[in-house]
Amino acid sequence: MTKLLLSVHVIAAILAVGPIAVAASLFPRFAREPTSPVAAFLHRTCRTYTAIGVAVPVFGVATGASLGVLGDTWLLASVVLTAVAAGLLALSILPAQRRALDGATGVAKRLAMTTGVFNLLWAVVVVLMIVRPGSTTGA
Numbered sequence: 675m676t677k678l679l680l681s682v683h684v685i686a687a688i689l690a691v692g693p694i695a696v697a698a699s700l701f702p703r704f705a706r707e708p709t710s711p712v713a714a715f716l717h718r719t720c721r722t723y724t725a726i727g728v729a730v731p732v733f734g735v736a737t738g739a740s741l742g743v744l745g746d747t748w749l750l751a752s753v754v755l756t757a758v759a760a761g762l763l764a765l766s767i768l769p770a771q772r773r774a775l776d777g778a779t780g781v782a783k784r785l786a787m788t789t790g791v792f793n794l795l796w797a798v799v800v801v802l803m804i805v806r807p808g809s810t811t812g813a
């Protein structure tokens with residue numbers, strides 16, 4: 675059962691967070707032109723995969739419960755970083771993309787920065803998931 679939950683968790687992380695990271699990174703380049711259909715498509719991609727991405731923490735928590743590691747420091751740190759990244763996406767990146775598409779100027783540069791921080795957070799979470807510092811339950 676744990677293996678199934680972990681598989682769904684990792685597949686969701688790859689297939690949902692991956693496209694968001696790529697689409698959000700490309701968005702600022704195409705958003706300089708507010709009517710760009712590519713920018714609109716990238717924004718839609720980010721929104722769609724954000725909805726699918728909810729499966730990542732859901733199956734992450736289920737995996738953690740099944741392994742009995744929900745109280746572990748490395749896991750709690752991952753949960754906090756995941757929450758920060760999700761908040762950044764939902765409250766900052768997606769609304770800023772919308773504003774850029776609505777014709778606001780000067781959004782692209784800041785968006786490029788927040789998106790960079792966002793991608794960095796995922797990288798840290800993935801390393802935490804793999805290294806599990808302080809964990810005594812495996813390598």
Ligand code: HEM
Nearest residue numbers: 684687691731734735737738752753756796799800803804
């Ligand atoms: C609420 C947030 C999350 C929770 C509770 C969570 C929980 C877990 C748990 C319990 C494991 C199993 C570790 C083990 O085998 O001992 C795991 C593995 C993994 N998680 Fe997460 N996770 C979360 C977020 C994420 C995110 C955001 C990503 C990627 C962007 C991610 C990527 C991975 C990967 C790649 C593994 C496999 C690591 C390995 O087995 O070597 N997780 N996660």
